[in-house]
Amino acid sequence: MSDxxxxxxxxxxxxxxxxxxxxxxxxxxxPHIEEDLAFSSISQDEIGHSxxxxxxxxxxxxxxxxxxxxxxxxxxxxxxxxxxxxxxDWGYTLARHYLYDTAEDVRLATLAESSWTAVxxxxxxxxxxxxxxxxxxxxxxxxxAKGPVEARSRLVDGLLAxxxxxxxxxxxxxxxxxxVAEGVLPVTHEQQRRRWLEMITADLSGxxxxxxxxxxxHHTGGEFVPTSSxxxxxxxxxxxxNGTTGGGLGGRHGRHSEDFAQVWEEMTGTYRxxxxxxx
Amino acid sequence: MSERWxxxxxxxxxxxxxSVGAVHAPDREMALLLAKESFFRHGEGVDFAVxxxxxxxxxGRPDLLEFATDKSYRLQSGYTGMGDKRRxxxxxxxxxxxxxxxxRPADKRVPNPTHRSRGGGAGE
Numbered sequence: 001m002s003d004x005x006x007x008x009x010x011x012x013x014x015x016x017x018x019x020x021x022x023x024x025x026x027x028x029x030x031p032h033i034e035e036d037l038a039f040s041s042i043s044q045d046e047i048g049h050s051x052x053x054x055x056x057x058x059x060x061x062x063x064x065x066x067x068x069x070x071x072x073x074x075x076x077x078x079x080x081x082x083x084x085x086x087x088x089d090w091g092y093t094l095a096r097h098y099l100y101d102t103a104e105d106v107r108l109a110t111l112a113e114s115s116w117t118a119v120x121x122x123x124x125x126x127x128x129x130x131x132x133x134x135x136x137x138x139x140x141x142x143x144x145a146k147g148p149v150e151a152r153s154r155l156v157d158g159l160l161a162x163x164x165x166x167x168x169x170x171x172x173x174x175x176x177x178x179x180v181a182e183g184v185l186p187v188t189h190e191q192q193r194r195r196w197l198e199m200i201t202a203d204l205s206g207x208x209x210x211x212x213x214x215x216x217x218h219h220t221g222g223e224f225v226p227t228s229s230x231x232x233x234x235x236x237x238x239x240x241x242n243g244t245t246g247g248g249l250g251g252r253h254g255r256h257s258e259d260f261a262q263v264w265e266e267m268t269g270t271y272r273x274x275x276x277x278x279x
Numbered sequence: 280m281s282e283r284w285x286x287x288x289x290x291x292x293x294x295x296x297x298s299v300g301a302v303h304a305p306d307r308e309m310a311l312l313l314a315k316e317s318f319f320r321h322g323e324g325v326d327f328a329v330x331x332x333x334x335x336x337x338x339g340r341p342d343l344l345e346f347a348t349d350k351s352y353r354l355q356s357g358y359t360g361m362g363d364k365r366r367x368x369x370x371x372x373x374x375x376x377x378x379x380x381x382x383r384p385a386d387k388r389v390p391n392p393t394h395r396s397r398g399g400g401a402g403e
Contacts, residue, residue, distance in 0.1 A: 032281075032303065033317075034302045034303065034304065034313035034314075034316075034317050035313060037313075037316045037317050037320070038312065038313050038315070038316040038317070040316075041316045041320055132315070135312060136312055139308055139309060139312055143305070143309065
């Protein structure tokens with residue numbers, strides 16, 4: 001993959017496709033029917049965004065969009081490791097949804113200024129849908145943060161786990177210097193990561209959750225947390241297991257976690273079983 | 280825990296609020312968030328609102344909605360076959376020697392161009 005532009009598009013598209021794929025596991029089993037519809041819609045939106053990026057990548061490479069999306073070997077995928085993780089529980093799912101969509105907001109705001117007009121133009125429609133995603137993510141973040149205790153601790157566990165791998169969303173691309181020099185990428189991923197960190201720090205501080213940014217769970221015994229019913233309950237949970245994997249880096253180079261094999265099998269199985277089939 | 284919220288939508292901004300269903304949600308913001316994807320994910324309208332079920336002031340007297348006497352004249356079904364009735368009346372008048380020498384008044388209803396045609400009706 002020598003063309004940095006194609007690399008940029010595939011990183012964007014693969015993130016969206018696989019995030020949508022993983023969110024989609026909640027269809028039919030989300031906490032309640034209304035949320036089932038809302039989250040399934042968000043999942044479909046993300047896959048729809050991948051179609052936009054694969055479309056531009058197809059024009060650039062002369063390859064079929066379906067082949068790009070589903071016809072690559074596992075090490076050809078450039079998604080961040082964060083998005084390939086299984087949904088675990090609702091706390092992790094929402095934490096990742098929040099971190100992913102805030103990161104996407106920063107990423108799209110950056111690309112809206114791209115010198116590459118096809119890319120800058122594509123951000124408009126995607127950002128309109130992202131407004132709902134952010135609203136959804138922030139409202140859930142707020143509700144879970146305010147309790148009851150189990151909701152808040154599961155959210156904290158989810159944030160800790162997802163935060164440890166979220167930097168992978170901003171991993172520098174091979175050929176990034178060239179992209180920045182040409183104005184295709186108006187600012188580096190590292191600068192985007194800092195903008196994103198400011199954004200989430202503001203949100204998390206407002207909820208008294210900014211300690212998770214230091215990797216601290218604060219699940220100390222005897223801490224009182226208000227619940228939605230107004231009662232104060234004692235949080236007796238211990239520290240959460242925090243499976244860090246070096247910042248979740250590697251994805252932009254096609255290096256993935258042990259979870260990716262299953263994602264790839266499941267996601268590309270039908271495509272591989274029926275090559276060239278028309279949908 | 281979760282309250283029931285009635286959801287109302289508008290197909291166009293000029294339309295009145297129309298009930299489209301209900302969602303269960305713990306608060307107003309969550310009800311609005313969830314109503315969007317529950318009822319408006321196929322382009323069903325341009326706006327919507329939620330009302331807590333408890334905030335609907337319910338009449339609750341079905342007995343007062345029943346007809347105690349014949350009210351068929353209030354129902355559409357009491358006005359079927361009007362064209363035939365009118366033609367019969369004209370024939371009877373003609374046989375009796377009466378002449379209708381004034382044209383039928385023009386239809387003064389103005390169709391609203393922003394409303395979708397519901398088939399037939401005005402303009403025919």
